[in-house]
Amino acid sequence: MQADLIIVMPIYQGVTHLDFTAPHQFLVRVPNTRVLVASMDGEPVEADGLRFCGLEPLEKIATCDVLCVPGGAGMVAAIEDDKFLEQIQRLGRTARYLTSVCTGSLILAAAGLITGRHAACHWAWRDLLAVFGVIPDPARVVRDGNLLTGGGVTAGIDFALTLIAEIAGEGAAQEVQLGLEYAPAPPFEAGRPDIAPPHILRAVHDRLAVLMPERRERVKLVAEKRAGNLRNLCTGC
């Protein structure tokens, strides 16, 4: 009997929970697959008022086949935490597929795992991939070799189906899709900046303008610090 394929989802305080709950609900239905949701020390994770317990200790997971990193506003603090990034690096090196949803790609980027490659990201954060030397791609699901990334939050569903097709075949993906009745019918067309009504885009931009400058600065600081570490490492070679 073949061993189950192991998918690890590392989560952290302030993750946008739908970034991982949506792919999780799809991936747990794939035969011969185990999905491990993990946090540092297996500590409970708070996310938008939901509390996730009984998590796997990230440090104790030796290897995985698929590393699937979700995003969220908590991503900024997550990449400022060297210990967390070390775990991402360590597991990423063992994974056959590196994957992410939303700003999870910035975590893979900060971990130095996807330098020079194309990745998706939430539209409001996408350009920040470049500060880590990653090429931002506006597509909803982006594939670059063994790197499969989804755009903002709900793109995690389209990403999950693409991933299932890759690891278990199109038929498996379609069976899960039918079981979860994924035949979307949005009542409005506002899900991307290029199709949202202008006053909606303005309202969201105005709200983000309060939060984003500080977050962007912190992400850039992480990029500088890690580039510095890399330089020091090279000097020491």
Add this chain to the structure above:
Amino acid sequence: MQADLIIVMPIYQGVTHLDFTAPHQFLVRVPNTRVLVASMDGEPVEADGLRFCGLEPLEKIATCDVLCVPGGAGMVAAIEDDKFLEQIQRLGRTARYLTSVCTGSLILAAAGLITGRHAACHWAWRDLLAVFGVIPDPARVVRDGNLLTGGGVTAGIDFALTLIAEIAGEGAAQEVQLGLEYAPAPPFEAGRPDIAPPHILRAVHDRLAVLMPERRERVKLVAEKRAGNLRNLCTGC
């Protein structure tokens, strides 16, 4: 200042977590709204390998504006539990809107809250609404007066946007949609029985054929028992 609008999501063992995590992620972003995820005694809930803790005790919630009931295979045991159904009935009577996702409509139906009305449900369970005197509707989101119901699992997103438009306006719904980048692009067309490739539908039917007869029998037994209770109640009048 106006009091926050209270949305209660009662969950239970074996809920399909995406039935509530998806609407939850949308609804928590609506201004002046509080979303309470609750279980009997506030006990942790297991769902497909995720463990939800820190839940509100359902019995302690006095009233709500919106009751939003998710579905899942655990729904069968949930409606067999008189104490749980009593809480659904009690809160449902206080709610301005009765709502559900997936087989959550069977819970509202079993609680006797939506008799004679039109409701959505997961395609594989939908016809069972009729055993409770509820009219099955194949639409993805169904409105019947103050009853708003979504179809299977991922319909919860389209449902949530419809609900947000109702309680907070279309603009609020579109802003949340943009923030969560909901511009779906399924890689396959297989999300409904009428559009899925025939061999996919057959495979899913074959798998359900193992599980469904027993589940359907149990749901029908609940319906008979509750109809009996109602008759006894009337005899006592």
